[in-house]
Amino acid sequence: AQTVTQSQPEMSVQEAETVTLSCTYDTSESDYYLFWYKQPPSRQMILVIRQEAYKQQNATENRFSVNFQKAAKSFSLKISDSQLGDAAMYFCAYQQGAQKLVFGQGTRLTINP
Amino acid sequence: EADIYQTPRYLVIGTGKKITLECSQTMGHDKMYWYQQDPGMELHLIHYSYGVNSTEKGDLSSESTVSRIRTEHFPLTLESARPSHTSQYLCASSEYKGTALSNNEQFFGPGTRLTVL
Secondary structure: OOEEEOOOOEEEEEOOOOEEEOOEEEOOOOOOEEEEEEEOOOOOOEEEEEEEOOOOOOOEEOOEEEEEEOOOOEEEEEEOOOOHHHOEEEEEEEEOOOOOOEEOOOEEEEEEO | OOOEEEEOOEEEEOOOOOEEEEEEEOOOOOEEEEEEEOOOOOOEEEEEEOOOOOOEEOOOOOOOEEOOOEOOEOOEEEOOOOHHHOEEEEEEEEOOOOOOOOOOOOEEOOOEEEEEO
16 A cells, blocks of 8 residues: 655744755555645645656746655655745645545644744 | 535534534535544545545544535534544545546645534
């Protein structure tokens, strides 16, 4: 079974600095999707960024980018120019085909002003 | 505006009561999900549905039941609530494109925070 591991339960960063959240996963498949979701306190979970495994180019969405290392099964999220609104739980997730999403344990990100 | 809704947002109820958590989406999605999440913890899938009259149990065993009579509606019911059911329940939906690899982004509702006394 596929598993997703986020080894950092909590992270903190100074406002305007850069932070990287780690995620590793285990799969024997070659085609799949990877996602980072953001869950702000008491607010709706939203998609931050997605990566298709067959694409070598790392996905980027404004200040958010990923470092996708397929061979190492690693999918880290980099947040540049951190803002107070970035404070949230971040969940890494894996999906293969039409299967269910498999979520990691989450990383709580704190932004220090 | 297309969205996914959950009611109530907060519910405090006594042990033994029957409760139904509502979830509706206006995005025309076939696939819907229920997750259970303790505060600040990971999500556990408890139920999902591929479409009308389809319901499946998720990875985490749950005493709750679900129904899918209409595409847009996926309610979750607890026949007899217990303190161990205290948690947050998140509903989500996504397009269903069969078994082909596709971008099945899930859209989440705001959640229902349930407290059973």
